Amino acid sequence: MAAASARRPRLAVWKFASCDGCQLSLLDCEDELLMVAERIEIAYFPEAARRMLPGPYDLSLVEGSITTPADAERIQRVRRQSRRLVTIGACATAGGIQALRNFADIREYAAAVYPYPEYLETLATSTPISAHVPVDFELRGCPIDKGQLLEVIKAFLADRKPAVPGHSVCIDCKRRGNVCVMVASGTPCLGPVTHTGCGAICPSYDRGCYGCFGPVAGANTAALAKEFAALGVARRDIARLFQTFNAAAGAFRDEAERHGD
């Protein structure tokens, strides 16, 4: 093992357009947090510590999407200072719920929400970090799962690939012994096309999966949408099911568009 005197790797946590929930997952690691702090120097984490050390950083965790011209430039600076850059959460990985603007006119939204929209400087779209800079690993979820976050940090410390599986939510749902809400109650569920991460929380409480972790690789959303229609879900509601936290993620975006007006 590395000698105690070896320099601890330096961690930075960055926020772009987001709700802060994913960074909070790191603080939520209560039991493990002290151990993390022992192994890693928390050099820049404005949400948690007043002391902010300058870069370069060994590991940058990036939360949030790019929605302003200033942020589009800032992410370039973050990347230049970061040896490894990991995006955390649906915003950073897929554009987040705010990517609903991608399918509408941002000026109309701004006019409806702000009394003086002319003071806003914003982009027409919300885009994931990977649309702007190279990303070393994308951790999904709205919010991310703290167990997976710890795994990413542990993998970074051991210089190995994070063991984050890529199967559907259904696999976890069945491992838990849940009764399928689609089959037994006719409740629409995005589990079959959604990436694992949450441990199938919603179906465990008799609700359909909301797709917080975004589409699984090769998601057959068209076949699932057809089944939703057979269950009696209206066309507009099918589009809405796919248009939440991962609205701009490939397969979900395409399926919502196929069910547009």
Next chain:
Amino acid sequence: MATRQHSILTIDGVAALLDALRRRGYRVIGPTVRDQAIVYDDITSLADLPRGWTDEQGAGRYRLARRDDDAVFGFAVGPHSWKKFLHSPAQRLWRTERSADGVRIIAEPVSAKPLAFVGVRSCELHAIAIQDRVLLEGAYPDQHYRARREAAFLVAVNCTEPGGTCFCASMNTGPKALGGYDLALTEIAAEGERRFAVDVGSAAGSGLLAELPHRAATPGETAAAEAAIAGATGRMGRAMPDADEVPALLRRNLDHPRWEEVADRCLTCGNCTMVCPTCFCTTVEDVASLDGSASEHVQHWDSCFTMDFSYLHGGSVRASPRSRYRQWMTHKLSTWWDQFGTSGCVGCGRCISWCPVGIDITEEVAAIRGSDSAARGREG
């Protein structure tokens, strides 16, 4: 087959059976109503059994329903199978601890509490026998499975109410349990009460029955039990067409256009493999502590429908949904014979009911068979 001498238990006899199992130190597991389905879970008394309940099943559809009588076992199989208990969805295998003296490897002890299963159907007895073959007869028997399996007490229940997706009759795996149990019950209604004709399948079964209030069956009761099972044979919701020929049929149709069509519908979600009582594949996840001082190695159910499953250096071997569905179905029905000398399918119908889009293994076989000239010729 000669009719064996049955004994008869009343409903109180079934209650006494549950008590006797518990007294002997078994964890008693059986069918019970939970979350809109009949699942397998811990049973403490007769009241936990799904008395008066049944299920209505079709492709991608399961509905819990009330019966118009108070039958105790008047339903077919549900989302769970006994593999949940014998071949656990999550099983720690070993862990490590690092100290000044080096790394210590600690094997996971096998679980000690013996299990008693109440309500094991004939298809499920066959499925357990298949998992025995796979998990115990290879070069590396699964110690955890072995410990639970060898200690388990099985109370079978002959099917008298097959489901809409059942097809055991065409797979020669039911509805009557022919062996592999300790006791087998057949539920009949007589003189306004529920009675249970009992077959003894082992010395342990015989010993337990001796402790229960029972009497010899009348010829009428034995005939009623046989008739109830025979009636079930004729009421299966589905059938596997020409089951004996299916291994060869699939072998010569690996490039059939039907694989592409089913792949268009398949979500590759893996539900069919999770609910299948014979599917046995697992993956092992290694979990290390932050400081690298300890690790755990946990086996989880896995599925040939995931991309990770066939991932080798550079990518997944079975990247297309077509290749994954074909792998699953040809293994179940064809290459399982080459590998283990039996079918990998017992006709329980779970994969049909619990597929969110209702893909039906019997229908897929029928479609391939329908355009196979050799199979059509045999009909001629």
